[in-house]
Amino acid sequence: MVRRRPSPAVTTMPVVLVVVVFVGVVVGGASASAGPLKAHYYRHVCPAAEAVVRDIVTARVAADPTALPAKLLRLFFHDCFVRVRVRRVGADRHGGRERRGGGGGTRTRGRTGRWGGYDVIETGKGGLEGGCPGVVSWAEIVAFAARNAVSYQVKPSHYSLSSPAPTPASIVDAFSPCVQFGRDLWDVQLGRRDGVVSLASEALANLPAPSDNFTTLESNFAGKGLDVKDLVILSGAHTIGVGHCNLFGARLFNFTGAAAPSADPSLNAAYAAQLRATCGSPSNNATAVPMDPGSPARFDAHYFVNLKLGRGLFASDAALLADRRAAALVHGLTDQDYFLREFKNAVRKMGRVGVLTGDQGEIRKNCRAINGK
Numbered sequence: 001m002v003r004r005r006p007s008p009a010v011t012t013m014p015v016v017l018v019v020v021v022f023v024g025v026v027v028g029g030a031s032a033s034a035g036p037l038k039a040h041y042y043r044h045v046c047p048a049a050e051a052v053v054r055d056i057v058t059a060r061v062a063a064d065p066t067a068l069p070a071k072l073l074r075l076f077f078h079d080c081f082v083r084v085r086v087r088r089v090g091a092d093r094h095g096g097r098e099r100r101g102g103g104g105g106t107r108t109r110g111r112t113g114r115w116g117g118y119d120v121i122e123t124g125k126g127g128l129e130g131g132c133p134g135v136v137s138w139a140e141i142v143a144f145a146a147r148n149a150v151s152y153q154v155k156p157s158h159y160s161l162s163s164p165a166p167t168p169a170s171i172v173d174a175f176s177p178c179v180q181f182g183r184d185l186w187d188v189q190l191g192r193r194d195g196v197v198s199l200a201s202e203a204l205a206n207l208p209a210p211s212d213n214f215t216t217l218e219s220n221f222a223g224k225g226l227d228v229k230d231l232v233i234l235s236g237a238h239t240i241g242v243g244h245c246n247l248f249g250a251r252l253f254n255f256t257g258a259a260a261p262s263a264d265p266s267l268n269a270a271y272a273a274q275l276r277a278t279c280g281s282p283s284n285n286a287t288a289v290p291m292d293p294g295s296p297a298r299f300d301a302h303y304f305v306n307l308k309l310g311r312g313l314f315a316s317d318a319a320l321l322a323d324r325r326a327a328a329l330v331h332g333l334t335d336q337d338y339f340l341r342e343f344k345n346a347v348r349k350m351g352r353v354g355v356l357t358g359d360q361g362e363i364r365k366n367c368r369a370i371n372g373k
Contacts, residue, residue: 035191035357035358036189036191036357037189037190037191037192037351037352037355037357038189038190038191039187039189039190040190041190041191042132042135042136042190045132045135046128046131046132046135046136048131048132049128049132049135049136049140049144050144050188052124052127052128052131053124053127053128053141053144053145053148054144054148056120056123056124056127057072057120057124057144057145057148057149057152058148058152060120060123061148061149061152062152065152065297066296066297067116067241067242068116068117068120068149069149069150069152069240069299070240070241070242071116071117071241072117072120072142072145072146072149072150073146073149073150073237073240073241074116074117074241075117075118075121075142075145075146076142076143076145076146076351077234077237077350078207079139079142079143080224080350080351080353080354081206081207081208081224081353117145117149120145121138121141121142121145121367122367124141124144124145125138125141125367128141134363134365135363136363137192137193137194137361137363137364138194138364138367139192139193139194139195139356140188140190140192143188143192143351144188147184147185147186147187147188148184150185150240150299151183151184151185151186185299185340185343185344186343186344186347186348187348188351189348189351189352191355191357191358192355192356192357193356193357193358193360193361193362193363194356194361194362194363194364195356195361195362196361196362196370206220206223208220208221208316209316210243210247210248210314210315210316211250211314211315211316212315212316212319213315213316213319213322214319214320214322214323214326217231217316217319218231218323224350224353224354225349225353226346226349226350226353228323228325228326228329229329229342229346230346230349230350231320231326232320232326232329232330232333233329233333233339233342233343233345233346234343234346234347234350235303235316235317235320236301236303236304236333236339236343237343238291238292238303238313238314238317239291239292239295239298239299239300239301239302239303240291240292240296240297240298240299241290241291241296242288242289242290242291242296243288243289243291243313243314244284244285244286244287244288245275245278245279245280245281245282245283245284245285245286245287245288245289246282246283246284246285247314248275248313248314248315249279249281249282249283249284250282250315251263251264251267251272251314251315252264252267252272252275252276252279252282253276253281253282261276263276264315264318266310266312266318266321267310267311267312267318268309268310268311271293271310271311275289275313289313291303291313291314291317292306293306293311294306300336300339301333301334301335301336301338301339301340304330304331304333304334304339305334307320307321307330308321308330308331308334
């Protein structure tokens with residue numbers, strides 16, 4: 001959900017995120033028609049579409065339950081925030097490495113490596129093309145994969161504000177294999193198509209940054225048709241994944257400009273000291289820590305519990321407590337059942353932001369290039 005603002009010398013290429021289309025759709029000339037997303041879109045043209053992607057994602061998440069759900073949710077968030085379903089991976093998609101493995105709340109990728117989880121999307125597309133060539137878009141597969149990965153990982157549990165600070169033992173327990181939730185956490189409305197425009201400048205301008213204050217966050221979300229409630233609920237995606245030290249290091253070292261180490265006063269003092277010892281310096285981009293200490297590998301309401309205790313990792317997390325409306329929502333979202341119910345509604349709303357349907361866009365054959373290129 002958030003990304004680091006790179007220096008002017010750094011060139012970043014946005015990743016492709018996906019949307020669906022069915023066989024026989026022809027892109028119009030001067031104008032294109034659109035239709036609403038809907039359930040059972042593939043019932044007659046590719047009835048096994050959801051099952052194929054589900055089987056692939058489930059197998060991959062079972063092998064990597066602590067990191068992959070966050071990475072796939074991250075892809076979906078980024079797709080929705082940057083000209084949804086119009087981005088593509090650069091000609092060399094190995095040219096950028098995850099700076100964070102964080103989920104829906106992930107903020108950036110760096111200079112080397114690849115987008116985490118992208119290989120799962122490629123596998124899903126390959127599986128579908130064998131039986132339904134040219135029917136399901138890359139964007140749709142991203143939406144499926146994010147939902148399936150998070151749904152696999154959800155484990156019903158309850159937390160309270162009296163929960164103790166995380167210990168090494170609790171962190172080890174949190175990274176133990178998760179139990180499948182047993183049902184989809186949200187339903188994916190279908191009919192997305194892939195876009196035909198890719199602008200790195202739009203990625204930089206549209207993705208929230210980990211240092212954003214509440215005013216900036218609210219404005220960013222409002223520009224996508226999302227309100228304060230959506231902002232707070234979707235921030236709960238930070239319950240899974242990790243953040244690299246350079247994305248929050250400014251909160252730990254000389255925050256007030258004093259000679260001695262001084263931390264952001266909105267951080268829990270013990271938590272800040274632990275982070276400072278782990279990171280060593282504010283520019284450390286090699287070390288990563290859980291975004292939700294105590295429950296980093298479970299999709300649950302514990303992020304909001306931590307937030308109220310001053311254990312929000314990023315400045316943009318702490319910013320949610322700076323606004324009375326947002327802070328009131330944070331308190332209610334510490335309830336697990338309420339959070340899961342509200343997240344379902346918010347992520348579905350986000351999934352409709354700027355979506356391409358009908359004759360808009362195309363169904364790409366290659367994720368990294370528009371058709372015919």
